[in-house]
Amino acid sequence: MNGNNGGQVPIGECLVYMSGYLPGAAPEKSPILSPVSVRLPAAVHDGDSWKDVCGGGCGFAMAISENGKLITWGSSDDEGQSYVASGKHGGTPEPFHLPTEAPVVQASAGWAHCAIVTEGGEAFTWGWKECIPAKDFGGKQQKGSTEQVSTPSQGSNTTSGMTLQNENRKGGEESLKRRRVSTAKDETEGLISGEDFFATTPSLVSVGLGVRITSVATGGRHTLALSDIGQVWGWGYGGEGQLGLGSRIKMVSSPHLIPCIESLGSRKERSFILHQGAATTSTQVSRVPGQYIKAISCGGRHSAAITDTGGLITFGWGLYGQCGHGNTNDQLRPMAVSSVQNVRIESVAAGLWHTICISSDGKVFAFGGNQFGQLGTGTDHAETIPRLLDGQNLEGKHAKEVSCGARHSAVLAEDGQLLCWGWNKYGQLGLGDTIDRNIPTQVQLDGCRLRKVACGWWHTLLLADSPT
Amino acid sequence: MSGSTTAPSGVSNLRLPTPTLDAESQSLLQSISAQGGYAYARMAALAVAGDQSAAEAARDMAWEQLHSGPWHSVLPVWRDAYSMACLHVAKFHFAAGEFVEALGALDMGLIMGGMLLRKDLHDSVVFVSSESRKKSLEGSGDSNGEKLVPEVPVDLNEVLKILPCRSLTCRRVEKRSSLSMEGFLRDYFQRDTPVVITNCMAHWPARTKWNNLDYLNAVAGNRTVPVEVGKNYLCTDWKQELVTFSKFLERIRTKKTSSAEPTYLAQHPLFDQINELRDDICIPDYCFVGGGELQSLNAWFGPAGTVTPLHHDPHHNILAQVVGKKYVRLYPSSLQDELYPYSETMLCNSSQVDLDNIDKTEFPKAMELEFMDCILEEGEMLYIPPKWWHYVRSLTMSFSVSFWWSNETDSSSS
Numbered sequence A: 001m002n003g004n005n006g007g008q009v010p011i012g013e014c015l016v017y018m019s020g021y022l023p024g025a026a027p028e029k030s031p032i033l034s035p036v037s038v039r040l041p042a043a044v045h046d047g048d049s050w051k052d053v054c055g056g057g058c059g060f061a062m063a064i065s066e067n068g069k070l071i072t073w074g075s076s077d078d079e080g081q082s083y084v085a086s087g088k089h090g091g092t093p094e095p096f097h098l099p100t101e102a103p104v105v106q107a108s109a110g111w112a113h114c115a116i117v118t119e120g121g122e123a124f125t126w127g128w129k130e131c132i133p134a135k136d137f138g139g140k141q142q143k144g145s146t147e148q149v150s151t152p153s154q155g156s157n158t159t160s161g162m163t164l165q166n167e168n169r170k171g172g173e174e175s176l177k178r179r180r181v182s183t184a185k186d187e188t189e190g191l192i193s194g195e196d197f198f199a200t201t202p203s204l205v206s207v208g209l210g211v212r213i214t215s216v217a218t219g220g221r222h223t224l225a226l227s228d229i230g231q232v233w234g235w236g237y238g239g240e241g242q243l244g245l246g247s248r249i250k251m252v253s254s255p256h257l258i259p260c261i262e263s264l265g266s267r268k269e270r271s272f273i274l275h276q277g278a279a280t281t282s283t284q285v286s287r288v289p290g291q292y293i294k295a296i297s298c299g300g301r302h303s304a305a306i307t308d309t310g311g312l313i314t315f316g317w318g319l320y321g322q323c324g325h326g327n328t329n330d331q332l333r334p335m336a337v338s339s340v341q342n343v344r345i346e347s348v349a350a351g352l353w354h355t356i357c358i359s360s361d362g363k364v365f366a367f368g369g370n371q372f373g374q375l376g377t378g379t380d381h382a383e384t385i386p387r388l389l390d391g392q393n394l395e396g397k398h399a400k401e402v403s404c405g406a407r408h409s410a411v412l413a414e415d416g417q418l419l420c421w422g423w424n425k426y427g428q429l430g431l432g433d434t435i436d437r438n439i440p441t442q443v444q445l446d447g448c449r450l451r452k453v454a455c456g457w458w459h460t461l462l463l464a465d466s467p468t
Numbered sequence B: 001m002s003g004s005t006t007a008p009s010g011v012s013n014l015r016l017p018t019p020t021l022d023a024e025s026q027s028l029l030q031s032i033s034a035q036g037g038y039a040y041a042r043m044a045a046l047a048v049a050g051d052q053s054a055a056e057a058a059r060d061m062a063w064e065q066l067h068s069g070p071w072h073s074v075l076p077v078w079r080d081a082y083s084m085a086c087l088h089v090a091k092f093h094f095a096a097g098e099f100v101e102a103l104g105a106l107d108m109g110l111i112m113g114g115m116l117l118r119k120d121l122h123d124s125v126v127f128v129s130s131e132s133r134k135k136s137l138e139g140s141g142d143s144n145g146e147k148l149v150p151e152v153p154v155d156l157n158e159v160l161k162i163l164p165c166r167s168l169t170c171r172r173v174e175k176r177s178s179l180s181m182e183g184f185l186r187d188y189f190q191r192d193t194p195v196v197i198t199n200c201m202a203h204w205p206a207r208t209k210w211n212n213l214d215y216l217n218a219v220a221g222n223r224t225v226p227v228e229v230g231k232n233y234l235c236t237d238w239k240q241e242l243v244t245f246s247k248f249l250e251r252i253r254t255k256k257t258s259s260a261e262p263t264y265l266a267q268h269p270l271f272d273q274i275n276e277l278r279d280d281i282c283i284p285d286y287c288f289v290g291g292g293e294l295q296s297l298n299a300w301f302g303p304a305g306t307v308t309p310l311h312h313d314p315h316h317n318i319l320a321q322v323v324g325k326k327y328v329r330l331y332p333s334s335l336q337d338e339l340y341p342y343s344e345t346m347l348c349n350s351s352q353v354d355l356d357n358i359d360k361t362e363f364p365k366a367m368e369l370e371f372m373d374c375i376l377e378e379g380e381m382l383y384i385p386p387k388w389w390h391y392v393r394s395l396t397m398s399f400s401v402s403f404w405w406s407n408e409t410d411s412s413s414s
Helices: A165-189 A267-276 B019-034 B038-048 B052-066 B076-095 B099-112 B118-136 B156-162 B181-189 B205-209 B213-220 B245-254
Strands: A014-020 A032-038 A050-053 A060-065 A070-074 A104-109 A113-118 A123-128 A198-205 A213-218 A222-227 A232-237 A251-258 A293-298 A302-307 A312-316 A331-336 A345-350 A354-359 A364-368 A383-388 A399-404 A408-413 A418-422 A437-443 A450-455 A459-465 B175-177 B195-198 B224-229 B239-244 B263-268 B294-302 B307-311 B316-323 B326-331 B372-376 B381-384 B389-394 B398-405
Touching (some): A113 A222, A302 A345, A354 A408, A408 A450, B038 B076, B052 B076, B052 B099, B076 B099, B099 B239, B181 B381, B213 B245
Parallel strands (some): A345 A399, A399 A450
Antiparallel strands (some): A293 A302, A302 A312, A354 A364, A408 A418, A418 A437, A450 A459, B263 B294, B326 B389
16 A cells, blocks of 8 residues: 555566465465565566566555566465456466556555556556446546435544444344345346456546546555646545545545645635745645645555645544544545644555655654554554654664555665564564564565565565575 | 364364354355455355464454444444354364363454354354363362452441542432332433432342352353453543453452553443343343333443543433442533533543543533432442433442433434
8 A cells, every 4th residue: 555656666687575465365375474585477577577566455466577567466266266356367476467558657456456557647447346437437527426425424433443332233234134135136146256346357547638647546445546747536435535525425436636735725825835936934825735746645544645845645534543633533635734744755655544654854754543563653552643753773764665554564764674563463574473563673685685665455565686 | 164174183073053154154255255355255265164374364354344444334244254254263263172262252253243143153152161161160169159349338438538529418319219110200210310229139140140259250251351441431541452251350359450540341232242141130120111122231340440431321221230339420411511521523422521630720610510429339220311411430349230221202213
């Protein structure tokens, strides 16, 4: 779940390493406690090499080859058929068939869906149907009104990670009813195939004529796309405001423009800003942190974006403080994170319940849920405003890149050192054990220089120069 | 399900029967797949085929989905998925003779799971418990019948030092012995008036059994329960934990946790989870007055000094005191602004006024308000009308049961 446009890695022989677990993959494959090399498949190896790592979802991993092919691997079922998000080849890395010959420049995966961007600025998405735009709506509109609008839900009911039994019981009855219905359906129609729930063929996402997509970010059930002029589109589930449309709209089935910049101030204020240039002061207007978006990221049910001037914007689910606005409310509109308004943020990544960002001077800030130590603060307390990580393992380190899995975090420093923390039950931190860490902990990988890190749901991928 | 669990030879081939799971698995897995849970379905299939770590991974996956969004938005099918994974995990532990671990897994399914597989979970608990007792019969037998709470009268002067100021100086809640249904309806229920009813619980098996440590340990010792740790739910350090009942009993008896941080089994539907304890209580007839429905039945079990801060609930409430004593203070439902409710939706039924330490400058209106209070003794029930503010503090170790019921008119809507 890191949504940064992958920095270009210089051409050369690169290796991909993986640690952690792809649930549903062949049992002998998992979990991997220390990073192991992932071999590029013979079919594409001829003259090709690894170019980039893209994390992956729950049960599958993704990377890109030098020739711009998307390579996937992960779980497969009894018949050797495959998990639709990872391709038809199961545990072995293979090129994923796309309906375009254009090279893939960036890829992102949510819990059970994928999105990619090609060199030509086209975006494709596939996987869990709920996350895929309806085909009928592909095309021109930016403000279609076809989506189901839900009634606003009442405030959240959880006070902690635990349950409320009454709701629980009601929920159970509901599911019983639903299931009866589905059983009856089974009898008449036979078994429902995976195709009914999964869009196995990638479909082109169209956000408007002439709009070039430069990067995509995928969350638990929603997707964001960033265009070459710095606008952000979103679609999928928006029940907690993660689509930033100002409502708790449950399902947006076509890409909608998200008012990331507009909502930060009135047009008047904006034109004021335009005239004032970067010379912002601490007046109310100074809260407008830029004119376009340069990076996006999705968490489980929240979203984050960075403006051209390094301002951090968040929206969506807030129960754990993952929006960083000092409270636990859901944030229905994009809003600047005021506590880091004087810090130039370079990149941001988000997990199921947490958010990590790094500044241009290499500092790391963390906020949100911390049940597994995924904030790296040395405690298990949630943080509702960005907290600077100043522990000794980060001392003197210039953080360059950040990525978050569902419940773990990884930062790559300029010197090529990798620090990981958070949930480690399946070895996702790559530290050789399964003990959770609540402080950034250095991963030892002898003999090669790390270029990139990309966390998947319960796993971590690394891109490295081959040892010489 | 073929049930070919790979029990190592030497351990008896113990197998948990799970008829509902066997019958429903296929269609449940299909519903889960429909919600994107293809990887879960794959793991569940591996679990059935004998892969224990797959069962645990499936449970982790379902747990994650239960917490992947606001509680009300979690798809019900994931609760059943969680129960299913707990049953799979329990089967492996049971087959290996790990009864405590099996019970732990089943309890998690009961606490967080859905309704579909609830009967299998309950039946499995009975099954595992009886196997477990067979195994442990040899060792035990030296029951000393230790009482949880000794029958020592409370020293009123000592108590007044602990209670909020002005306690027991205003009106006392009226006490009525063996109040008739008509009397309850006419004089209290319809008049929106609290009352303490005495001599009405002597027939509860719980009255004799729950003060007995050995009994509680035998019936529920290995069961997992959610408890609250911290001064009260409004405090920042407050948290919830899952512990075994015997560990909980140990904690509240030895007072190992500092008095500032008591462990409290509060507002938990314990009796839906532990059927043996449910058999020890009787639903008071008073709860059927008004023709509404019983909404929930909760256990409140903790050491001396637990506090439930001033708040109100939407339902009629009978608080039955089974073991120990509690102080209860009540403010009428007509009060609102005077008690400064929190503005957040989640806490809007709680008062910002801390009765143990009233901030006079911030909450001046709360100082001189009229209230009613009482010390609720063992064997007494307190009726709290809907929306009446209440503050509760345990004076000894205490085990009480609350019964919530609705009016006929509003039961349909809830």
